[in-house]
Amino acid sequence: MAITHLKGEEVNLLGNEVNVSDNAPKVKVVGQDLAEFEVGGAKDTLQVLVVVPSLDTPVCAAETRKFNEEAARLSSVEISVVSMDLPFAMGRFCTTEGIENINVGSDFRNKDLAIAYGLLIENGALAGIAARAVFVIDKKGVVVYKELCDEITKEPNYDTVMAEIEKRI
Structure with a gap:
């Protein structure tokens, strides 16, 4: 899939595109402590999967x-916020910024999440990292909301995301 993504530059995304009403793939990402944890799939709670390119940018x-x-x-x-950052960098960011209410994970090892959700940027200056996206996943593991930001330097629509979350809790 091709999208306009970096200040007007068109890029291609690799992987299996996941949309609303699809089952959310279950994948493992790496936490700050280097232990893996799972995102996606069915769980006992509503999940919000936030994919960002790198915590080391002002927008992310x-x-x-x-x-x-x-x-x-x-x-x-x-x-869960997932980036391509190394776990050590994520740890520094979370400590400095006081991030303690969310899971923060890295997809750096195999890019499993980026590929499973169709978010791996194939070409251009940011090739090899994930596009910016938000998925809301219900308890059955079904995607009930998806926002793929068409410009990587722009934040998602928080009001819409929060409205989708609040109508399901």
Whole structure:
């Protein structure tokens, strides 16, 4: 799939495109402690899967802080932010920014999440990292909301994401 993604540059995304009403693939990502944890699939809670290119950018940092704030008031929702950052960099970011209400994971090892969700950027300056996207996944493991940001330097529509979450909790 081709999208306009980096200041007007068209890029191709690799992997299996996941859309609303599809089953959310279950994949493992690496946590700050180097232990793997699973995102996607069926769970006992509503999941919000936030995919960002790198926590080391102002937009990704702001997005992660925003979802961390929202998670503090949403006790029945599991929010996971996944990037391609090394776990050590994620750990520094979370410590510095006080990120403690969400799971933060890395897809750096095999890019399993980026490929399973069709988000791996194939070409251009950011080839090899994931596109910016948000998925809301119900308890049955079905995607009930998807936002693929058509410009990687723009944050998702938080109001729409939160409305989708709140009508399901």
